[in-house]
Amino acid sequence: MDVKIEINTVSESFFYINLSAFDTQNAGVIKKRCVDMLSTLPEIIDILVDKSGVLIEYDEYAVSSTTTQRLRGLLAQLQLNFTAVSSSEHAPEHEQKHLSTHHQLLIDVGKALDLSEVCDRLAISPPMLFEQLSQVTFDVEMMGFSPGFPYLTGLPSTLQLPRKSSPRLSVPAGSFAIASQYTTVYPNTSPGGWYILGRCDVSLFDINNTPPNLISLGDTVSFTFNGLEL
């Protein structure tokens, strides 16, 4: 498969690498490679990842005449890499292991503030809901919204609901939540419009740790649930 990388200039100091044309099965690996390679350019000062690609910020004061050349070289390498990854059915196993960490998190469903609403809307019993959630291995598609906030994909379509029409002003830290096609654990107390289905005691983000985030782009996460009174 020969898919070209699409690069869009977003503003005076941002450009966007659109990767949506690539195989979604290897999207995490491709994004991680892209991030790792672009991080080697000293002019690049920040990188954000979303569902479709990678947003790059560069230092407009540090850009020199050689920057464009080096960027072109990197992008050519990326193109080769991506075509190789994309054309294989799966990313090489050693690379998957190297790139990602699996996290198993315990969720206390006694603090599922929206359990009855979710079960009513999905027409599912609580034990069935958590049984289905416990069988999923979620992928970290992107980090954002607030420090350490992971957007996890893999939620079955039968369990997807749009965000709440009226967001909570304060969602407790550690809340396990779903909305749309995403699942997350809120690292800190913040406003939020997702459905809360439990609480995790593990801290996902502590600025005093190195690195501060427990979960990173490309990692996988699965959940076990306790506290459900049958």
Added chain:
Amino acid sequence: MMNPSGRVESEQIHFIAVNTPSYWVDNNRRHVGLLGVTRSGPLDKRSYRLNCALLNKSNVDTPVLETFGSITFTTTTSLTICVTGANVKITINHIEQKAGYLFTLNPGQTVSVGTPASGQGARVYIGFHAKLHLATVLNSVCNVSREMLTPREQTPLLLKKGLTVGFSDDDTASLNPQHVNSCFATLARRFDVSAFNNTIPMFSGYQYSQLSVNARYQIEQQQFTIDHQSDRMGYRLRSQSPISIKPIAQSQAICRGVIQLPPSGDPIVMLNDKQTHGGYPVIGVVSEIGVQRLAQMSAGDSVKLTIITIEEAISQWQMTLCLDNATLRRVMSA
């Protein structure tokens, strides 16, 4: 007074009055997006950079105070400060100073930085010719209260009345305040924020193509008023005719300057302390020159958006930086 490393400070700046929201800023929060952390940094990049250049310091990791003015402080030893950005009155021991950028304080003297008059800008940048002993988070003095990133040392990052900041001499950067101030007119012609007009250039992008013809007309034809709910995270622009657009299903990574359109129909220009991703449709991006103009405007000011191409925006910004560099080289090498 002990600094975060436990060293006793002999030299201190004591803030007697801080009457407006005031933040330490630098350009050193880098590679934080993958943590979900905002880049933050100075809103008015050129005024920050001018400040660092006049103090002969790096424009990456030098802490500078970004404030709306009305600040009074004193120092225990001789200290030169640099004031850029909005035009404000500077008094030292109640004596008004001549227009300039660099001011040297003697031990025990009190300096007051006033608030800008209407049309004279909004944000003032105060730099110090010293190594300030400030706590950092992610290698930066920037503090975004929403993020609750508190360093272990618990040193307050937010500037408040009564705060004392320790410092040591900065012997690496030599200064010539008389020369810099003698070039005030030359520098002011290039960097004076009161010369800004209220036209904010933007270019289309993201979900702009989903706007109706009528909505595109509304963006360019109406005056917007900067709402009171405006801060370093974003400026909300109140309109007479709210603009509508279909919601988006996915959160997307957003850059500084994006114009989000929430259900209220009043656009929000996202600035340095924005979240990394946004769930509202984006109709375009305010150019760097536009962001700088907004940074020097306050709630109640009216603005007009004008659409330019991204190529024009890049060209204008590069030309601006080029002329800034040329002016600074001429002044600093003379």
